[in-house]
Amino acid sequence: MAIEKDARLLEVLRKRFKPLTPSLSLNLPPLLPFGHPLPLGGGEGRVRRWPAGSRAQGVIKVRGILSPPGGERVASRPGEGVSGTPALRLLHDDAFQFLQREPRDWSDWKLVANLPYSVASPILVELAQSNGCPERMVVTLQQEVAHRLVSEPGHKNYGLLTLLVQLRYEPRGWFKIPASCFFPAPEVGSACVTLIRREELLLNKEQTQVFTKIVKRAFSQRRKMMFKLLKEDWPEEKLKRAFGALKISPKERAEKSNLEQFVALSATLVSLHSK
Incomplete structure (x- = not known):
């Protein structure tokens, strides 16, 4: 044109x-x-x-x-x-x-x-x-x-x-x-x-909603530990189980975590919530 x-x-x-x-x-x-x-x-x-x-x-x-x-x-x-x-x-x-x-x-x-x-x-x-x-x-x-x-x-x-x-x-x-x-x-x-x-979806609809919630909260205050920020939306015990299963340090900051880690964390929290 x-x-x-x-x-x-x-x-x-x-x-x-x-x-x-x-x-x-x-x-x-x-x-x-x-x-x-x-x-x-x-x-x-x-x-x-x-x-x-x-x-x-x-x-x-x-x-x-x-x-x-x-x-x-x-x-x-x-x-x-x-x-x-x-x-x-x-x-x-x-x-x-x-x-x-x-x-x-x-x-x-x-x-x-x-x-x-x-x-x-x-x-x-x-x-x-x-x-x-x-x-x-x-x-x-x-x-x-x-x-x-x-x-x-x-x-x-x-x-x-x-x-x-x-x-x-x-x-x-x-x-x-x-x-x-x-x-x-x-x-x-x-x-x-x-x-x-992407040829394949990384998360289903429910997991995607959790992913969006996680990354918005995790980046709400840069340079702060992601675990502490996420406690505002999820029970501490479930976060400990999810972080432990994925071998993510509780001291990890959002800006150091890659897409794959956020995807895995979203799927894990959805799975723990359904149990």
Whole structure:
């Protein structure tokens, strides 16, 4: 899809993104060979062209970005500039509210998004925790958020967002996007990240709810022992049994524990609760 905005912006994109092509082909898996692409982005502009034969079935435009003082301006009206693609729906909405308001099965979709930096994390978590999350997500977002998505235990960026997304997705490459690629240039760093949905669920629905509760509590106060924090939600005796069975030290801190340990702890606590 080509967005007509102004000549200067288009020229900047042509010049700046061309050098990134090798990085895209080397570090990121193929994006659109199968399934339905789900573009999601903010801004305004008129749809000039949709690729012939595309199977895309939806576009969500984020509301409120670049709206004029006098009120909202519809970025792309339904059907404008789109011919021969009856399945295509153009929506002008708040993406996060739309996902919460109209839950659906996205499991055979691919998300392609330039996410507004202020809502990138909530949107990714909302999709990752949905029953039918997209097969993959390729997103442009703030570089700091990208670091958190791909982080590992022991790193300063490792935390709640890392675990909530990685429970369902594996990070598969990322690259930094220079500020000069944007007009006007942002004051924060930007990056593009690819997330691939795991082939098998690590936890069932009940266990996933416990997992979410555990990681939220465990990261509620960084650098504090996880065991002491979890006692606010679980009986101490059950925690001792679970930690002992998994050989997790009661002095362990959440930022040092990996995804596998949190998964095992969630499953164990559910099992102990049912006995």
